[in-house]
Amino acid sequence: MTTGKIKDLSRLCIHTITTKPWDIKTAVERYAAEGVPALSVWREALAGRDVAKTGAWIRSQGLEIVSLVRGGFFPSVSREKRESALEENRKAIREAALLGAPMLVIVPGADPAQPLEESRSQIREALEVLLPEAERAQVKLAIEPLHPMYADTRSAVNTLAQANELAEYFGSPWTGVAVDVYHLWWDPALEQEIARCGRNGNLFAFHICDWLSPTNDMLNDRGLMGEGCIPLRRIRCRVEEAGFTGYHEVEIFSNRFWAGDQEVFLRKIKKAYLEHA
Amino acid sequence: MTTGKIKDLSRLCIHTITTKPWDIKTAVERYAAEGVPALSVWREALAGRDVAKTGAWIRSQGLEIVSLVRGGFFPSVSREKRESALEENRKAIREAALLGAPMLVIVPGADPAQPLEESRSQIREALEVLLPEAERAQVKLAIEPLHPMYADTRSAVNTLAQANELAEYFGSPWTGVAVDVYHLWWDPALEQEIARCGRNGNLFAFHICDWLSPTNDMLNDRGLMGEGCIPLRRIRCRVEEAGFTGYHEVEIFSNRFWAGDQEVFLRKIKKAYLEHA
Numbered sequence: 129m130t131t132g133k134i135k136d137l138s139r140l141c142i143h144t145i146t147t148k149p150w151d152i153k154t155a156v157e158r159y160a161a162e163g164v165p166a167l168s169v170w171r172e173a174l175a176g177r178d179v180a181k182t183g184a185w186i187r188s189q190g191l192e193i194v195s196l197v198r199g200g201f202f203p204s205v206s207r208e209k210r211e212s213a214l215e216e217n218r219k220a221i222r223e224a225a226l227l228g229a230p231m232l233v234i235v236p237g238a239d240p241a242q243p244l245e246e247s248r249s250q251i252r253e254a255l256e257v258l259l260p261e262a263e264r265a266q267v268k269l270a271i272e273p274l275h276p277m278y279a280d281t282r283s284a285v286n287t288l289a290q291a292n293e294l295a296e297y298f299g300s301p302w303t304g305v306a307v308d309v310y311h312l313w314w315d316p317a318l319e320q321e322i323a324r325c326g327r328n329g330n331l332f333a334f335h336i337c338d339w340l341s342p343t344n345d346m347l348n349d350r351g352l353m354g355e356g357c358i359p360l361r362r363i364r365c366r367v368e369e370a371g372f373t374g375y376h377e378v379e380i381f382s383n384r385f386w387a388g389d390q391e392v393f394l395r396k397i398k399k400a401y402l403e404h405a
Numbered sequence: 406m407t408t409g410k411i412k413d414l415s416r417l418c419i420h421t422i423t424t425k426p427w428d429i430k431t432a433v434e435r436y437a438a439e440g441v442p443a444l445s446v447w448r449e450a451l452a453g454r455d456v457a458k459t460g461a462w463i464r465s466q467g468l469e470i471v472s473l474v475r476g477g478f479f480p481s482v483s484r485e486k487r488e489s490a491l492e493e494n495r496k497a498i499r500e501a502a503l504l505g506a507p508m509l510v511i512v513p514g515a516d517p518a519q520p521l522e523e524s525r526s527q528i529r530e531a532l533e534v535l536l537p538e539a540e541r542a543q544v545k546l547a548i549e550p551l552h553p554m555y556a557d558t559r560s561a562v563n564t565l566a567q568a569n570e571l572a573e574y575f576g577s578p579w580t581g582v583a584v585d586v587y588h589l590w591w592d593p594a595l596e597q598e599i600a601r602c603g604r605n606g607n608l609f610a611f612h613i614c615d616w617l618s619p620t621n622d623m624l625n626d627r628g629l630m631g632e633g634c635i636p637l638r639r640i641r642c643r644v645e646e647a648g649f650t651g652y653h654e655v656e657i658f659s660n661r662f663w664a665g666d667q668e669v670f671l672r673k674i675k676k677a678y679l680e681h682a
Binding site for chain 2: 277279281
């Protein structure tokens, strides 16, 4: 059983949304200056930019691109909206390829106007359509189960068991799962489902942050590692025991941190990562 | 398969917290005047009152008392706090008996300073201690699994499967489960776990309200039945198919409704109950 501390920054990745006030140029330069070796790029950060050139420039700064975030949001009672979601995801797959990101994170989506079962069917159908396109583009799709408090509008896939079932249904090297501690820490089946995810070759990504008590905002009040109650090191060790050797991606949505100095925040992230991840 | 609409108010029960601005006297009088046949009493509503006399008076007004709400909050890293939680629960059991409530709702609790597994052990140990006392007092304990967004401080029991396991572990007619749609609607295993709960004689209580999109407050922004995305009628029918013949308890925490006229709200509850439950 792995229980070790993090030794260095070599597996640290930061999502651009984490330092949202910075544009992508500033983020990349500051991450590089602080020795952060990788990032995941949010699509918002690419708006108005040449995606291929941005990808090449990021690599020229010495950073690895772990994933493009995010596709998904498939379900809708409206066929028209489902079709336009598919189009948007095709665009996201192309963007990932242009950027040189090997993976697109999929937030499945949900529509409160229909039963969860219907949303789940639509998610599976959409992935069925997109999978050949993802394979052609050589972009992996990482299905991210979201916390049950987002079951109304953001994801009808709310447990790692559900995401595992979906990934196993496709049984493709191009679909897998993004495990995010924020969404999954409470689940009594978490450890067994992490093992299953790894065993089936579906553990594509690992996202970290913390759960604050109290949490003052359902979306944008995530904590820095160590500030909350998630047994982060324990989960990270289970993820590694399951065969995961990829990056530990810091994804923090936080009005509190976004309102402050991002340089200070970046140094706090490094410190918290080394002490608590 | 039951799919029928609610026919009348004969199974309607309201939690006193739902009309929090009213003291218990006003609540009982207004419920009675509007033909609501039952209520569940929050302990806060009994503060400073003679509990036995209040229970007798409620019955004299023609209302049935379904449960006393709430006991629980067992886990803590501090032994002293665990002991005082047990004392508080002994008091709650005595209060339920004095009030003439056949059941005490148990919100299990959680302490973010320790792993969920530890909180779960402490919940089981506390119930083990209290069960003989509940039996002596002829008060049933209804374990309520809470939504995973409350796993940090309010409940380490977050799915109906977990609550079922707990109740089955005791295998006593004095412990069972309170099924609340707000906490459980997202769970892909909900229907099978409702069937299991009924099959094992553990379906003690059924609480209703709705999930709003968006939800603006993690605690006090619950919706009136029909305002949100919970498939309420479908869940109620599964609960009845599982053998449940008890009351449908309206439990709505809502800053929005509490800020308004409670008479108007009460009439809305009746209407929403008949149309959507």
